[in-house]
Amino acid sequence: MVSFFSSAVVMAEDENEKKEEKMVSFSGEVGAFTSYYNKDTGERVSKEALLAPVFTLTHNATEAYISIYGYFTKDSSELDVSFGKLFHFGKYEFDLGVSYYNPESLTEIKGDFVAAYVGVKGPKVWGFVPAVYIEAVSPLDRDLGGSGVLYKISFQDDDFMEIYGQSFGLLLEGGGNNGVYGSDPIPVSFLRGTISTKINVFSQEVRLEGSLQDCLGGIARAAGIEPYIGLRMVF
Numbered sequence: 001m002v003s004f005f006s007s008a009v010v011m012a013e014d015e016n017e018k019k020e021e022k023m024v025s026f027s028g029e030v031g032a033f034t035s036y037y038n039k040d041t042g043e044r045v046s047k048e049a050l051l052a053p054v055f056t057l058t059h060n061a062t063e064a065y066i067s068i069y070g071y072f073t074k075d076s077s078e079l080d081v082s083f084g085k086l087f088h089f090g091k092y093e094f095d096l097g098v099s100y101y102n103p104e105s106l107t108e109i110k111g112d113f114v115a116a117y118v119g120v121k122g123p124k125v126w127g128f129v130p131a132v133y134i135e136a137v138s139p140l141d142r143d144l145g146g147s148g149v150l151y152k153i154s155f156q157d158d159d160f161m162e163i164y165g166q167s168f169g170l171l172l173e174g175g176g177n178n179g180v181y182g183s184d185p186i187p188v189s190f191l192r193g194t195i196s197t198k199i200n201v202f203s204q205e206v207r208l209e210g211s212l213q214d215c216l217g218g219i220a221r222a223a224g225i226e227p228y229i230g231l232r233m234v235f
Helices: 002-023
Strands: 024-033 044-046 050-059 064-072 077-089 092-101 113-121 129-139 148-163 166-177 186-201 204-215 224-234
Touching: none
Parallel strands: none
Antiparallel strands: 024 050, 024 224, 050 064, 064 077, 077 092, 092 113, 113 129, 129 148, 148 166, 166 186, 186 204, 204 224
16 A cells, blocks of 8 residues: 555656656757848848857747857857747747847947837748748837837748759848848848758758848848858757
Protein backbone atom coordinates (compact mmCIF):
# COMPACT_ATOMS: atom_id res chain seq x y z
CA MET A 1 0.00 0.00 0.00
CA VAL A 2 2.80 2.40 0.89
CA SER A 3 4.65 1.38 -2.27
CA PHE A 4 1.55 2.01 -4.39
CA PHE A 5 1.02 5.40 -2.75
CA SER A 6 4.66 6.36 -3.31
CA SER A 7 4.43 5.34 -6.96
CA ALA A 8 1.26 7.37 -7.37
CA VAL A 9 2.96 10.42 -5.85
CA VAL A 10 5.95 10.02 -8.16
CA MET A 11 3.67 9.67 -11.20
CA ALA A 12 1.75 12.77 -10.16
CA GLU A 13 4.98 14.70 -9.73
CA ASP A 14 6.15 13.55 -13.17
CA GLU A 15 2.89 14.71 -14.73
CA ASN A 16 3.17 18.09 -12.99
CA GLU A 17 6.73 18.45 -14.23
CA LYS A 18 5.61 17.68 -17.78
CA LYS A 19 2.86 20.29 -17.51
CA GLU A 20 5.33 22.84 -16.19
CA GLU A 21 7.72 22.03 -19.03
CA LYS A 22 4.93 22.66 -21.52
CA MET A 23 3.95 26.00 -20.00
CA VAL A 24 6.65 27.80 -21.99
CA SER A 25 8.62 26.97 -25.10
CA PHE A 26 11.89 28.33 -26.42
CA SER A 27 12.80 28.77 -30.05
CA GLY A 28 15.49 30.54 -31.94
CA GLU A 29 17.58 30.86 -35.04
CA VAL A 30 20.94 32.29 -36.03
CA GLY A 31 21.18 33.76 -39.49
CA ALA A 32 24.32 34.62 -41.47
CA PHE A 33 24.06 36.86 -44.56
CA THR A 34 26.38 38.33 -47.20
CA SER A 35 24.60 41.66 -46.65
CA TYR A 36 21.30 42.48 -44.95
CA TYR A 37 18.15 44.49 -45.50
CA ASN A 38 15.54 45.17 -42.84
CA LYS A 39 12.67 42.73 -43.36
CA ASP A 40 9.98 45.38 -42.75
CA THR A 41 11.41 48.66 -44.09
CA GLY A 42 13.75 47.47 -46.84
CA GLU A 43 16.54 49.61 -45.38
CA ARG A 44 20.05 48.28 -45.99
CA VAL A 45 21.29 47.46 -42.51
CA SER A 46 24.74 46.31 -43.62
CA LYS A 47 26.76 46.14 -46.84
CA GLU A 48 29.02 43.51 -45.29
CA ALA A 49 28.50 40.08 -43.76
CA LEU A 50 26.16 40.06 -40.80
CA LEU A 51 24.92 37.68 -38.09
CA ALA A 52 21.26 37.95 -37.09
CA PRO A 53 20.24 35.81 -34.07
CA VAL A 54 16.64 35.66 -32.81
CA PHE A 55 15.53 34.08 -29.52
CA THR A 56 11.87 33.75 -28.51
CA LEU A 57 10.24 32.60 -25.27
CA THR A 58 6.53 31.79 -25.59
CA HIS A 59 3.89 31.12 -22.93
CA ASN A 60 2.04 28.30 -24.68
CA ALA A 61 -1.37 28.69 -23.02
CA THR A 62 -1.74 32.38 -23.91
CA GLU A 63 0.63 32.56 -26.90
CA ALA A 64 2.25 35.62 -25.36
CA TYR A 65 5.93 35.93 -26.20
CA ILE A 66 9.11 37.92 -25.80
CA SER A 67 11.68 38.02 -28.61
CA ILE A 68 15.22 39.32 -28.41
CA TYR A 69 17.01 39.77 -31.69
CA GLY A 70 20.20 41.39 -32.86
CA TYR A 71 22.37 42.30 -35.82
CA PHE A 72 26.13 41.96 -35.56
CA THR A 73 28.91 42.94 -37.95
CA LYS A 74 32.63 43.08 -37.28
CA ASP A 75 32.39 46.81 -36.43
CA SER A 76 28.94 47.41 -34.96
CA SER A 77 25.84 45.82 -33.48
CA GLU A 78 22.17 46.36 -32.64
CA LEU A 79 20.01 44.63 -30.04
CA ASP A 80 16.19 44.92 -30.03
CA VAL A 81 13.32 43.39 -28.08
CA SER A 82 9.61 42.75 -28.76
CA PHE A 83 6.70 41.77 -26.52
CA GLY A 84 3.62 40.39 -28.25
CA LYS A 85 0.69 38.02 -28.31
CA LEU A 86 -1.00 35.91 -30.97
CA PHE A 87 -4.78 35.83 -31.40
CA HIS A 88 -6.83 33.52 -33.61
CA PHE A 89 -10.20 34.38 -35.16
CA GLY A 90 -11.41 31.69 -37.52
CA LYS A 91 -8.81 31.22 -40.25
CA TYR A 92 -7.00 34.46 -39.39
CA GLU A 93 -4.02 34.92 -37.08
CA PHE A 94 -3.33 38.30 -35.45
CA ASP A 95 0.02 39.27 -33.95
CA LEU A 96 -0.09 42.35 -31.68
CA GLY A 97 2.86 43.75 -29.78
CA VAL A 98 5.33 46.49 -28.94
CA SER A 99 9.04 46.77 -29.70
CA TYR A 100 12.13 48.69 -28.64
CA TYR A 101 14.77 49.44 -31.29
CA ASN A 102 18.32 50.70 -30.89
CA PRO A 103 19.52 51.18 -34.50
CA GLU A 104 22.00 54.03 -34.01
CA SER A 105 25.22 52.01 -33.78
CA LEU A 106 24.44 50.02 -36.94
CA THR A 107 22.68 52.48 -39.26
CA GLU A 108 22.46 56.20 -39.96
CA ILE A 109 19.26 56.44 -37.91
CA LYS A 110 19.78 58.48 -34.73
CA GLY A 111 18.27 57.66 -31.33
CA ASP A 112 16.18 54.87 -29.81
CA PHE A 113 12.64 54.03 -30.89
CA VAL A 114 9.53 52.32 -29.57
CA ALA A 115 6.87 50.85 -31.83
CA ALA A 116 3.44 49.23 -31.72
CA TYR A 117 2.68 46.66 -34.40
CA VAL A 118 -0.04 44.42 -35.75
CA GLY A 119 0.35 41.57 -38.20
CA VAL A 120 -2.46 39.59 -39.83
CA LYS A 121 -2.16 36.27 -41.67
CA GLY A 122 -5.03 34.95 -43.72
CA PRO A 123 -5.97 31.57 -45.22
CA LYS A 124 -4.12 30.29 -48.27
CA VAL A 125 -4.95 31.77 -51.67
CA TRP A 126 -3.64 29.77 -54.65
CA GLY A 127 -1.10 28.12 -52.34
CA PHE A 128 0.17 31.39 -50.84
CA VAL A 129 -0.43 32.65 -47.30
CA PRO A 130 -1.21 36.40 -47.52
CA ALA A 131 -0.12 38.67 -44.67
CA VAL A 132 -0.25 42.35 -43.77
CA TYR A 133 2.07 44.06 -41.28
CA ILE A 134 1.63 47.61 -39.92
CA GLU A 135 3.91 49.34 -37.43
CA ALA A 136 3.71 52.79 -35.80
CA VAL A 137 7.15 54.04 -34.75
CA SER A 138 8.03 56.84 -32.33
CA PRO A 139 11.44 58.10 -31.11
CA LEU A 140 12.16 58.23 -27.40
CA ASP A 141 13.72 61.65 -28.00
CA ARG A 142 11.01 63.67 -29.75
CA ASP A 143 13.53 66.31 -30.84
CA LEU A 144 15.21 63.80 -33.15
CA GLY A 145 12.00 63.17 -35.11
CA GLY A 146 11.47 60.05 -37.18
CA SER A 147 7.99 59.02 -36.07
CA GLY A 148 5.72 57.47 -38.66
CA VAL A 149 3.93 54.39 -39.92
CA LEU A 150 5.34 51.61 -42.09
CA TYR A 151 3.48 48.77 -43.75
CA LYS A 152 4.24 45.59 -45.67
CA ILE A 153 2.25 43.06 -47.69
CA SER A 154 3.59 39.55 -48.25
CA PHE A 155 2.66 36.25 -49.89
CA GLN A 156 4.40 33.05 -48.81
CA ASP A 157 4.33 29.48 -50.14
CA ASP A 158 6.63 27.09 -48.25
CA ASP A 159 6.25 24.42 -50.95
CA PHE A 160 6.31 26.52 -54.08
CA MET A 161 8.24 24.01 -56.20
CA GLU A 162 10.26 20.81 -56.00
CA ILE A 163 13.57 20.08 -57.73
CA TYR A 164 15.00 16.57 -57.56
CA GLY A 165 12.94 15.86 -54.44
CA GLN A 166 14.04 19.06 -52.67
CA SER A 167 11.22 21.47 -51.75
CA PHE A 168 11.68 25.21 -52.24
CA GLY A 169 9.61 28.04 -50.76
CA LEU A 170 8.86 31.46 -52.22
CA LEU A 171 8.25 34.69 -50.28
CA LEU A 172 7.12 37.87 -52.06
CA GLU A 173 7.10 41.16 -50.15
CA GLY A 174 6.50 44.84 -50.75
CA GLY A 175 6.33 47.76 -48.36
CA GLY A 176 6.29 51.51 -47.88
CA ASN A 177 5.93 54.22 -45.24
CA ASN A 178 4.97 57.82 -44.62
CA GLY A 179 8.47 59.05 -43.74
CA VAL A 180 9.40 56.75 -40.86
CA TYR A 181 12.85 57.19 -39.25
CA GLY A 182 13.16 60.59 -40.92
CA SER A 183 13.19 59.19 -44.47
CA ASP A 184 11.32 60.54 -47.46
CA PRO A 185 7.73 59.26 -47.57
CA ILE A 186 7.04 56.83 -50.40
CA PRO A 187 4.04 54.52 -50.96
CA VAL A 188 6.25 51.61 -52.07
CA SER A 189 9.88 51.78 -50.97
CA PHE A 190 10.92 48.18 -51.73
CA LEU A 191 9.95 44.95 -53.45
CA ARG A 192 11.62 41.68 -52.48
CA GLY A 193 11.55 38.05 -53.52
CA THR A 194 13.14 35.23 -51.54
CA ILE A 195 13.60 31.58 -52.46
CA SER A 196 14.49 29.21 -49.63
CA THR A 197 14.95 25.53 -48.88
CA LYS A 198 15.53 23.43 -45.77
CA ILE A 199 18.28 20.88 -45.21
CA ASN A 200 19.40 18.90 -42.16
CA VAL A 201 23.01 19.17 -41.02
CA PHE A 202 23.84 16.74 -38.19
CA SER A 203 20.10 16.61 -37.27
CA GLN A 204 19.95 20.42 -37.19
CA GLU A 205 17.56 22.29 -39.49
CA VAL A 206 19.31 24.80 -41.73
CA ARG A 207 17.49 27.10 -44.14
CA LEU A 208 19.32 28.33 -47.23
CA GLU A 209 17.87 31.41 -48.90
CA GLY A 210 18.58 33.87 -51.67
CA SER A 211 16.89 37.24 -52.07
CA LEU A 212 16.53 39.95 -54.68
CA GLN A 213 15.42 43.36 -53.44
CA ASP A 214 14.44 46.32 -55.58
CA CYS A 215 15.18 49.45 -53.52
CA LEU A 216 12.79 52.07 -54.87
CA GLY A 217 13.54 55.04 -52.60
CA GLY A 218 12.77 56.52 -49.21
CA ILE A 219 14.36 54.54 -46.42
CA ALA A 220 15.46 51.91 -48.99
CA ARG A 221 17.71 54.63 -50.54
CA ALA A 222 16.86 53.94 -54.22
CA ALA A 223 19.82 51.57 -54.58
CA GLY A 224 18.31 49.54 -57.41
CA ILE A 225 18.09 45.74 -57.52
CA GLU A 226 20.49 44.06 -55.11
CA PRO A 227 20.97 40.33 -54.40
CA TYR A 228 22.02 38.75 -51.12
CA ILE A 229 22.16 35.22 -49.77
CA GLY A 230 22.11 33.70 -46.30
CA LEU A 231 21.50 30.70 -44.14
CA ARG A 232 19.51 30.29 -40.93
CA MET A 233 20.16 27.61 -38.32
CA VAL A 234 16.86 26.90 -36.56
CA PHE A 235 16.49 25.32 -33.12
